[in-house]
Amino acid sequence: MRTVFYISDGTARTAEAFGKAMLSMxxxxxxxxxxxxxxxxxxxxxxxxRINSAHQQSGERPIIFHTFVSVDIKRIITASQGSCYDxxxxxxxxxxxxxxxxxxxxxxxxxxxxxxxxFRIEAINYTLANDDGSNIADYDEADIILLGxxxxxxxxxxxxxxxxxxxxxxNYPITDDDDFEHLQLPRALKPHRHKIFxxxxxxxxxxxxxxxxxxxxxxxxxxxxxxxxxAVEQLYRREAIPFxxxxxxxxxxxxxxxxxxxxxxxxxx
Amino acid sequence: MRTVFYISDGTARTAEAFGKAMLSMxxxxxxxxxxxxxxxxxxxxxxxxRINSAHQQSGERPIIFHTFVSVDIKRIITASQGSCYDxxxxxxxxxxxxxxxxxxxxxxxxxxxxxxxxFRIEAINYTLANDDGSNIADYDEADIILLGxxxxxxxxxxxxxxxxxxxxxxNYPITDDDDFEHLQLPRALKPHRHKIFxxxxxxxxxxxxxxxxxxxxxxxxxxxxxxxxxAVEQLYRREAIPFxxxxxxxxxxxxxxxxxxxxxxxxxx
Numbered sequence: 108m109r110t111v112f113y114i115s116d117g118t119a120r121t122a123e124a125f126g127k128a129m130l131s132m133x134x135x136x137x138x139x140x141x142x143x144x145x146x147x148x149x150x151x152x153x154x155x156x157r158i159n160s161a162h163q164q165s166g167e168r169p170i171i172f173h174t175f176v177s178v179d180i181k182r183i184i185t186a187s188q189g190s191c192y193d194x195x196x197x198x199x200x201x202x203x204x205x206x207x208x209x210x211x212x213x214x215x216x217x218x219x220x221x222x223x224x225x226f227r228i229e230a231i232n233y234t235l236a237n238d239d240g241s242n243i244a245d246y247d248e249a250d251i252i253l254l255g256x257x258x259x260x261x262x263x264x265x266x267x268x269x270x271x272x273x274x275x276x277x278n279y280p281i282t283d284d285d286d287f288e289h290l291q292l293p294r295a296l297k298p299h300r301h302k303i304f305x306x307x308x309x310x311x312x313x314x315x316x317x318x319x320x321x322x323x324x325x326x327x328x329x330x331x332x333x334x335x336x337x338a339v340e341q342l343y344r345r346e347a348i349p350f351x352x353x354x355x356x357x358x359x360x361x362x363x364x365x366x367x368x369x370x371x372x373x374x375x376x
Numbered sequence: 377m378r379t380v381f382y383i384s385d386g387t388a389r390t391a392e393a394f395g396k397a398m399l400s401m402x403x404x405x406x407x408x409x410x411x412x413x414x415x416x417x418x419x420x421x422x423x424x425x426r427i428n429s430a431h432q433q434s435g436e437r438p439i440i441f442h443t444f445v446s447v448d449i450k451r452i453i454t455a456s457q458g459s460c461y462d463x464x465x466x467x468x469x470x471x472x473x474x475x476x477x478x479x480x481x482x483x484x485x486x487x488x489x490x491x492x493x494x495f496r497i498e499a500i501n502y503t504l505a506n507d508d509g510s511n512i513a514d515y516d517e518a519d520i521i522l523l524g525x526x527x528x529x530x531x532x533x534x535x536x537x538x539x540x541x542x543x544x545x546x547n548y549p550i551t552d553d554d555d556f557e558h559l560q561l562p563r564a565l566k567p568h569r570h571k572i573f574x575x576x577x578x579x580x581x582x583x584x585x586x587x588x589x590x591x592x593x594x595x596x597x598x599x600x601x602x603x604x605x606x607a608v609e610q611l612y613r614r615e616a617i618p619f620x621x622x623x624x625x626x627x628x629x630x631x632x633x634x635x636x637x638x639x640x641x642x643x644x645x
Contacts, residue, residue: 109475118632124393125463128443132468132479143636170474174397190474194394194463199401205439205459206378210401224626228585231532235507263500266535270627316497357493358539363387367412 110138110161114154114173114184119143125194126172137170145175151183158187176212226374230269230276237277238262243295246277251371252299253278255306256335257326258316260353260361264306267362273374287338292346304365305343305350310336312354379407379430383423383442383453388412394463395441406439414444420452427456445481495643499538499545506546507531512564515546520640521568522547524575525604526595527585529622529630533575536627541635542643556607561615573634574612574619579605581623 111130113122119141130137140161142154161169171189175181185191199210236242237249239262246252251268253261253276261278268276285293296303308316310333317327325331343350349368353361366373380399382391388410399406409430411423430438440458444450454460468479505511506518508531515521520537522530522545530547537545554562565572577585579602586596594600612619618637622630635642 118629120628120632121393121397124390125397128390128394128464129467129471132464132481133471133475133477134480135475135477139642141635141642143632168474170471192467192471194467195397195401197466198398198461198463202398202402202439202461205437206402206404208402208404211403212401227627228529228532231535235504235531238504260497262504263497263539266500267539270532270536270539358496359389360387363389363412366410373408373410 108136108138108165109167110140110165110169112140112142112154112158112161112169112171112173112189114142114145114171114175116144116146116175116177116180119174122172122174125174126170126192129172129192145180145184146177148180148183151180155183155187158184158189162188226273227270230273230374231266233275234265234269234277237275238265240279242277243279246295246299246302248275249277249299249302250275251277251304251365251369252296252302253306254281254296254303254339254348256281256313256339258313258320259306259308260358261306263358264353264361264365267358268365271362271375272366274371281335281339281342287335290338290342292342292348300346300348303348304369305339305348306361307336307340307343307350307352309352309354377405377407377434378436379409379434379438381409381411381423381427381430381438381440381442381458383411383414383440383444385413385415385444385446385449388443391441391443394443395439395461398441398461414449414453415446417449417452420449424452424456427453427458431457495542496539499542499643500535502544503534503538503546506544507534509548509564511546512548515564515568515571517544518546518568518571519544520546520573520634520638521565521571522575523550523565523572523608523617525550525582525608527582527589528575528577529627530575532627533622533630533634536631537634540631540644543640550604550608550611556604559607559611561611569615569617572617573638574608574617575630576605576609576612576619576621578621578623 111126113119113126115122123141145151145154158169169189171191173184173191173193174195203210237245251274253265255261257280265276265278268274279296310329313332313336314327314329321327351364380395382388382395384391392410414420414423427438438458440460442453442460442462443464472479506514520543522534524530526549534545534547537543548565579598582601582605583596583598590596620633
């Protein structure tokens with residue numbers, strides 16, 4: 108099997124994102140290896156050894172996605188036996204011409220980190236404190252309130268919005284207390300209806316998820332899942348609450364679709 | 377100010393990552409705009425109107441980072457007045473030659489999402505259930521246990537490891553109950569010491585963070601912060617627990633550094 112290396116003198120997150128996007132174009136199974144913080148010639152030499160050894164073992168040239176600020180260390184890596192791809196290198200010159208300013212690579216990106224950190228920590232703390240319908244007194248502060256029945260992805264989606272975009276995402280569960288037979292918008296949510304976004308799933312999928320948690324229970328039964336989803340979707344339609352069936356989507360896609368539909372402002376990029 | 381657009385027929389996460397990495401090379405303030413799910417000629421026409429209108433308003437050509445699967449829709453965008461950058465386009469051909477297989481772009485990436493989703497949900501649920509020292513009975517299952525005094529970044533780091541990499545990250549706080557004067561490794565952690573990773577901060581930074589929470593308290597005082605950090609760092613050294621001073625790092629960097637030092641396996645890329 109091919110080995111793919113993501114290498115950088117920083118976290119290698121950008122090399123990973125770049126490589127992942129490239130590899131998604133090809134139907135191919137690979138071994139992934141991230142080599143982060145390769146910021147000295149000694150570490151670069153050790154990385155080259157790993158690359159060349161993967162080549163010898165599999166007989167196939169490893170694929171290397173890399174982003175380096177240091178030109179000297181980059182040169183050590185590109186002299187390896189791997190097939191190297193560096194997207195920064197190719198695009199910096201044309202972008203520099205368009206912007207009319209020279210590139211200024213930064214090895215130590217301390218500036219602005221603290222502010223960004225505070226902002227996200229605040230969003231994460233807000234989201235954790237407002238998980239699962241707790242703390243409804245704080246809804247004035249919410250950027251968005253996710254609504255849905257149990258196990259429809261409210262918590263991971265809220266956390267992703269907070270961590271990735273600094274968005275204060277509360278979430279509120281519809282439960283048996285809400286009387287599914289005659290489902291109304293919970294009173295605590297009425298003053299905040301413009302911030303509400305609904306989540307739903309296909310009944311079969313919800314049945315599978317709930318069965319992992321409580322196999323054979325009424326809660327997990329197809330009948331109950333269908334009943335709850337039907338009631339909540341009717342509520343969304345009646346109250347004109349935007350909603351999403353997340354059955355076929357990853358957490359990233361669910362978050363992107365919500366941002367797209369609500370025009371909610373990203374607090375960070 | 378220049379406007380930067382991230383545009384895609386998918387989530388635009390890749391265009392955002394690509395653009396963010398490119399822009400980090402230039403000292404420049406910009407307006408960010410993400411246009412996701414641009415998957416019809418009508419939506420592409422509307423996007424072009426927004427691009428051209430940003431051009432007219434600022435007098436500067438917008439910068440466009442885009443990734444499209446559909447060639448027809450891409451053509452509509454690249455005919456706008458923006459300055460367009462498409463990293464997939466440039467690298468697909470050489471990578472295809474190296475791999476010896478043609479590219480097969482996928483518009484609907486349903487395959488594998490469900491498995492990936494289940495995996496991360498499980499990690500997130502685990503991490504939430506094991507936040508702040510709760511549930512120590514589950515530590516057998518942990519991939520990593522973050523240790524530190526109050527407000528040193530344990531929770532956001534745990535959540536990031538779970539969401540981004542599917543890692544089951546528990547975290548355990550050192551508190552007054554642990555007797556800072558004669559600090560020992562808490563008994564619950566002893567059987568799991570090989571999984572422990574310590575977090576610490578500079579005292580000034582911890583003082584600032586705690587002051588936002590409880591201004592003027594003993595808990596937030598410089599003296600108390602120094603005392604606790606000193607005690608916990610001595611513990612890390614005495615017990616040979618790897619640890620990190622996260623003062624100057626973003627959550628991404630902290631997570632990447634932990635993965636790098638522990639060789640913990642990423643469960644997803």
